[in-house]
Amino acid sequence: MNTIESIASRAYPESANSQKDTQTALRFITCGSVDDGKSTLIGRLLVDSKAVLQDHLAGVTRGGEADLALLTDGLQAEREQGITIDVAYRYFNTESRKFIIGDAPGHEQYTRNMVTAASQADAAVVLVDATKLDWQNAQLPLLPQTRRHALLLKLLRVPSVVFAINKLDAVAQPELAYQHIRGALQAFTASAGMAPAAIVPVSALKGWNVVDFGHEQAGWCGYSGPTLLEILERLPVTPRETALPLAFPVQWVEKFSSSSDTSQGRRVFWGRVATGHIAPGTPVQVLPGGQQAEVAQVLDHARRPGGIGAGHSAGVVLDREVDVSRGDWIVAAPAASDAADDDFDTPASAPAWPPVRELSATVAWMDDEPLVAGRVYWALHGHRWVKAKVRRVVHRLDIHTLAEEAATQLEPNAIGHVELVLQEPIPATPFARSRVLGSLILVDTASHKTAGAVLIETAPAKPL
Structure with a gap:
């Protein structure tokens, strides 16, 4: 196939x-x-x-x-x-x-x-x-x-x-x-x-x-x-990814606001809800730090309170002060397992968006310099920048026959399959599941040109 x-x-x-x-x-x-x-x-x-x-x-x-x-x-x-x-x-x-x-x-x-x-x-x-x-x-x-x-x-x-x-x-x-x-x-x-x-x-x-x-x-x-x-x-518009667990990329952090009626004197984290729905009382986890908190308030673009679904901008206020910066993700917190032991802490279930560092992906290569194994690029996922190293070029797609050809590099405008290793983990998922979490771009570290569009196929979760 x-x-x-x-x-x-x-x-x-x-x-x-x-x-x-x-x-x-x-x-x-x-x-x-x-x-x-x-x-x-x-x-x-x-x-x-x-x-x-x-x-x-x-x-x-x-x-x-x-x-x-x-x-x-x-x-x-x-x-x-x-x-x-x-x-x-x-x-x-x-x-x-x-x-x-x-x-x-x-x-x-x-x-x-x-x-x-x-x-x-x-x-x-x-x-x-x-x-x-x-x-x-x-x-x-x-x-x-x-x-x-x-x-x-x-x-x-x-x-x-x-x-x-x-x-x-x-x-x-x-x-x-x-x-x-x-x-x-x-x-x-x-x-x-x-x-x-x-x-x-x-x-x-x-x-x-x-x-x-x-x-x-x-x-x-x-x-x-x-x-x-x-x-x-x-024609229909693209369906919002509201049925998936919450994922919210932080684009901007608003410092303590003088408007206590909207932000309760706490920082407001602004961005666009990528997947799921966010509302007051939602238990969340901050990635990559792992801190957990609860949503105290959600504001829309006009600073009106209320729950907000995927595809819409929101300002999020947490119930306690945690370290959240631009590029972090606020995601659904892992739920506590039903199994409990009096002698041990109750284990947590698997996170909704497990952070990963190894990716298998389809790449549309757009740089003038070919993509080869060993090269390092900046990868932008949501609003987070991480270093990404090309581990292997698996194959190139022949646009005439649609066949996969063995390849060691991808030329400009080629489409192919590669394996990437990230310097830091990100909450990635296959593109077929989520357009936002399943995609990233590669940027040349020297010229700062957009080098490739990456569509994640598999993102194996490994212990980090």
């Missing part, structure tokens, strides 16, 4: 809390290969949904026609070269939903930007340029960057992936092209263990099947399904 299949088998566990939520704003990104029309598609969504002011639209109009890509490509270098370099976020809404869009770059050298945007996305639209493919061939190969981005979306557990086959207005036989490209996408996603939310034909330039069907001929390309926007309106 290859890396993608092994992750696919457990990446989307059924949950009672996984019902579709179409009321919350949907955060999605567009990605794919270079010049597939990602920025133009976003511009079309903004214009046709009436989310662009007339003076803004006039500012990107050249020769009587609007250059829709300029609505998102804001950097001077992007406008000069006609490419997307950094992720640009835009906001719009329809009558039924609000959207946050991220326009991700297509160039290989900017894969790190795409990974950053995808890590927080509820959905992704992968554009496929029909004019770049041998669409007359029923067994046509997909572009490498299309495959790479799709695999990264799978690895990052983006819940909904939509493939939009673009520029079908520019081919001689759009229906045949759509059928062949759709078949290639279905074969690829099946082999990768992915289940795309939809595969739709569009023309971002003409506006066909993006917001409105907008084409004179009914059933264009033999497609009679919903438009791209209608699909996006129906």
Whole structure:
């Protein structure tokens, strides 16, 4: 079983809390290969949904026609070269939903930007340029960057992936092209263990099947399904990890506040609840120190008291003073065992998030220097920095065949499997269980560049 299949088998566990939520704003990104029309598609969504002011639209109009890509490509270098370099976020809404869009770059050298945007996305639209493919061939190969981005979306557990086959207005036989490209996408996603939310034909330039069907001929390309926007309106947001035990990464420590009615004169630990739920009376443990306490009060972003669940910001006040710093984790305390002995202390059960130092993980490598065994990097887990040493490069994933290849290093933009040893323990868990606790990034100790995105597969708990 290859890396993608092994992750696919457990990446989307059924949950009672996984019902579709179409009321919350949907955060999605567009990605794919270079010049597939990602920025133009976003511009079309903004214009046709009436989310662009007339003076803004006039500012990107050249020769009587609007250059829709300029609505998102804001950097001077992007406008000069006609490419997307950094992720640009835009906001719009329809009558039924609000959207946050991220326009991700297509160039290989900017894969790190795409990974950053995808890590927080509820959905992704992968554009496929029909004019770049041998669409007359029923067994046509997909572009490498299309495959790479799709695999990264799978690895990052983006819940909904939509493939939009673009520029079908520019081919001689759009229906045949759509059928062949759709078949290639279905074969690829099946082999990768992915289940795309939809595969739709569009023309971002003409506006066909993006917001409105907008084409004179009914059933264009033999497609009679919903438009791209209608699909996006129906997609669910990422379920909150509320069913898991509490895990709260401390981002900021507020010193003794003069507002005794909210903090009771104690320090307030601020952050975003990663998993579970926190409320007054919750027994907790501070990692890595191991001190135990009880939650005295929980404040929301407006300093109002009350319990708070995963995905929301909170301020936590403990019932006693313990040493807690930025980067520490406040987690559910181990419960006392039912077994007791009068001659010995009652043993504690296993902690909900046991600290570990050895990790087996999938890495999307983004540094210009290859990843090799023996190298040491900074690892950021939550808000905690620890040193991480690469013990072994296990294999590299061939993005064309999805096969695992023996490897001693990972080149830029490669995806592979590695083993890491950490200088200090962290409360890590497989990424399939928790997106927050199961991921970290590697940063070069000299250049301070983000070097790799790490998705934990196994985190064996050993005595520390």
